[in-house]
Amino acid sequence: MDDNIIYIFVIVFGVVAFFAHIPLGIATLAFWMKSQMNRSDVKRFERLNKISADLDIKNFTFPPQKKLNYFSWLIYEKRVEDHYIPFKNLIRSMNGNKELEKKTDSIPRYFYGFLFNVKHPRIDDVLASDDNADPYIMISRDRVKVGKNSYEDYRTIYYRSTQLDLPQCSVEESIKFLDKIAPDPDDINFISDNIFSKEFDLKGEEEPRIRVLMNEEIRSIIVNNKNWIWKFDGDQILIKYLINERLTDSMSDIKPSLVELAKIHKAIKKIDMDILPSPEEIDIDKPIEIIDNKLYIKRMTIFGSTIGCGMIAMIFGIGIFGEFLIRMQFDIFLTALFFTLPGIFAFRFGYLEWKRNKKLKSEGKVTSNSND
Numbered sequence: 001m002d003d004n005i006i007y008i009f010v011i012v013f014g015v016v017a018f019f020a021h022i023p024l025g026i027a028t029l030a031f032w033m034k035s036q037m038n039r040s041d042v043k044r045f046e047r048l049n050k051i052s053a054d055l056d057i058k059n060f061t062f063p064p065q066k067k068l069n070y071f072s073w074l075i076y077e078k079r080v081e082d083h084y085i086p087f088k089n090l091i092r093s094m095n096g097n098k099e100l101e102k103k104t105d106s107i108p109r110y111f112y113g114f115l116f117n118v119k120h121p122r123i124d125d126v127l128a129s130d131d132n133a134d135p136y137i138m139i140s141r142d143r144v145k146v147g148k149n150s151y152e153d154y155r156t157i158y159y160r161s162t163q164l165d166l167p168q169c170s171v172e173e174s175i176k177f178l179d180k181i182a183p184d185p186d187d188i189n190f191i192s193d194n195i196f197s198k199e200f201d202l203k204g205e206e207e208p209r210i211r212v213l214m215n216e217e218i219r220s221i222i223v224n225n226k227n228w229i230w231k232f233d234g235d236q237i238l239i240k241y242l243i244n245e246r247l248t249d250s251m252s253d254i255k256p257s258l259v260e261l262a263k264i265h266k267a268i269k270k271i272d273m274d275i276l277p278s279p280e281e282i283d284i285d286k287p288i289e290i291i292d293n294k295l296y297i298k299r300m301t302i303f304g305s306t307i308g309c310g311m312i313a314m315i316f317g318i319g320i321f322g323e324f325l326i327r328m329q330f331d332i333f334l335t336a337l338f339f340t341l342p343g344i345f346a347f348r349f350g351y352l353e354w355k356r357n358k359k360l361k362s363e364g365k366v367t368s369n370s371n372d
Contacts, residue, residue, distance in 0.1 A: 032073045036066055044125065051251060052127050055258070057137065060087070060126040074110040084123045087138055090158050091123070094231055094238045123156075125251070135161035135265075139254060142240070155253055157239040159261060164235045165273055167213060169204025171222055171230040181299055182353050189287045193219055197287065199226065208276040211285070217267045225260055237264065289365060291357075296366045299357050306350030313343030 035041075041064040052059040062083045065076055082102045089099040103109055125141040138158040146152050174187075179201070188207055189197035196219045204210045213232065222230060231238040239261065243253060277285075291299075317340030324332040360366055 028074070029070065032068075032070050035073065036068065042066070047251060048125055048127065051254060055127065055255075057127050057129050060128045061124065078105065078110050084126065087126050087128070087140060088123050090138060091140075091142070091156060091238065094158070094233060094236060127254075135159060135163070137258075137261075139258075141243070153243045154240050155243050155257065157257060157261060159237040159239075159265070160235055161265070162235055164237070164265075164268065166232040166234060166237070166268070167204055167206040167209035168233045169202065169206075169210045169213070169231075171200050171202050171214075173227060173229075174199060174201045180295070181302060182349075183289065188214075190214075190219075191285050191287050192216075196223055199223065208282065209273060211277055211282065212271060212273055212275065213268070215267075215271060217270075218264065221260060221263050221267065237261070289360060291360065291366055293366055293368050296357060296361060300354065303350045303354040303357070306346050307354060310343045310345070310347030310350055313339045314347060315343075317341075317343055 045059075045061055045064055048059045048061050062080045068076055085100050085102055092099055122143050123140045124143065126138065127140075128138040129136045136159070140156045140158075142154040142156045143151050144154060169188075176198075179187075179198075184201060184203075186203050188202040188204070188210055190211075193216070196214075200222065202210065202214060222228070225241070228239055228241040231240075239257065241257075317336045317338070320332060320339065321336035324336055
């Protein structure tokens, strides 16, 4: 009897596995046919060869291959992913992420790897110097999934030079509404440059060194490239920006971007990073938050509502959690967490901002005149 149960289980499992693999196989077949028929990657590779020759750096893009049979194509896709791992790791290290490692080759890895490995964000169109070059530069296209069936292409430029000794910091365009309603206390601002302070969020731990780095010339270059994300760290610079759809294939953005990078490097070389501003000098150039009464009322309304919504979600979640303790049903526990945790975050955020704005009012930093 026990043997029959085992046989039935094996047969059922085999049938389910077989039918489950049919749609997976169809999907890979469709991608294989598309890759072998589409010639756009060949044209893009040829264009990259011309650009790399103009820039006197190598095209490290994995060459597109056609006329591959289905099984050869599965192996090819694994080779492509492995090829880009070192370039991905340069960017991941700048972002503080764990480095990727190459997976061992195997038949399941060839088949399942194509379907389930993290294809997005994926790096492609790589131009780079030799590994031991100084300075070293790597230019790539970074495709990021932003919806169920939609993607955005970013240009990423990684630069490394032994001539650099930079504080760790990042600069990116600020979200004006959030910056006005709930300004980030970690954002480094300048009274002497109101345009830069309003347009960008500058963050990092070593504020004195960051203020030395972000002199007037550096800030003007960043302001002229408004939609770029900048990261500085020791001997490394990382630039990232969204590529206009019409520039994705033409790649006409690369050369102008390298001109801006050269300006940054030239400007940084003039800076003496050993001469730091005193705490008094930093305080003089650090803006004091003063808001008008209209904005104060708007903030208190928003944060009061946030506190109320957070409290309602917490109470509702705690009530469901009590139901879980009575019934011991795991799905109820997940529902309780779904309401309780966001409720706690919303309540805490709203309360801290409400308290901070009350402090501004008590310190006389809420005026009756509009600052808009």
